[in-house]
Amino acid sequence: MSPTPTRSSSPRRARHEARPPRARAHVTPRAARRLTARRRALSLTLAGTIAAGLLVALSPDDARADVVGIATDAKRQRAPGILRKGLFGEIGLRPQAHLLAPSYTLPGMRFGVAIGGALTPRLKLGTYGNIAGYFGRGAKQLGGGVDVVATGYAWRGLYLRGGVGVYAGTPSAEGTRLRAAFGGLAGLGYEFNITREERSKKPNTRLGLGVDYDLRFIAVDQPRHAVVFGLHFAFN
Structure with a gap:
């Protein structure tokens, strides 16, 4: 007996199978070095931004605490009724x-x-x-x-x-x-x-x-x- 012919599931799949495979893009060494440099610069920029944000977030609290402490001491020294030794x-x-x-x-x-x-x-x-x-x-x-x-x-x-x-x-x-x-x-x-x-x-x-x-x-x-x-x- 002769084998039964196989039907294609869809015309789109048939066209996709009929396409030749694409050739892989060739990357030159110079382009690879540029890409690596860009990634390194982006990483450094991101790290610097995070560090700057942490510095801005923490410094005002410490400075405010110092200012409040100094103001409290000065107010305590100027407050009337406080005795000297x-x-x-x-x-x-x-x-x-x-x-x-x-x-x-x-x-x-x-x-x-x-x-x-x-x-x-x-x-x-x-x-x-x-x-x-x-x-x-x-x-x-x-x-x-x-x-x-x-x-x-x-x-x-x-x-x-x-x-x-x-x-x-x-x-x-x-x-x-x-x-x-x-x-x-x-x-x-x-x-x-x-x-x-x-x-x-x-x-x-x-x-x-x-x-x-x-x-x-x-x-x-x-x-x-x-x-x-x-x-x-x-x-x-």
């Missing part, structure tokens, strides 16, 4: 009012001097001595006392302070005699910079305005309440 002094004149009875208040005046040291940039400890006089029908003699007071600066020149000590000029119940007493005080206020020089050896000067609540005991059952307010000058 070493001794400090204080002088003040403060009116006072002793609350002896619901209907009787004895006015007076205190002149005080303090000396101490700065424990930290925001905390100082000192000894405060004062002399007090009374007006009106109060005692004619002068009184005085000594307290150990700690002062902390909470924000800028805003300060809180408290102390304990003895007082030899506390008025009696009728206000005509002075008695010895023990107790303490608590107060708050604000200090404003008058002069401030970080690099100078001259003391900085601040003007303070504040109010204190003074509580003394002539005896355990004989408390004496007073409100003291006014201004002072601090040197550090």
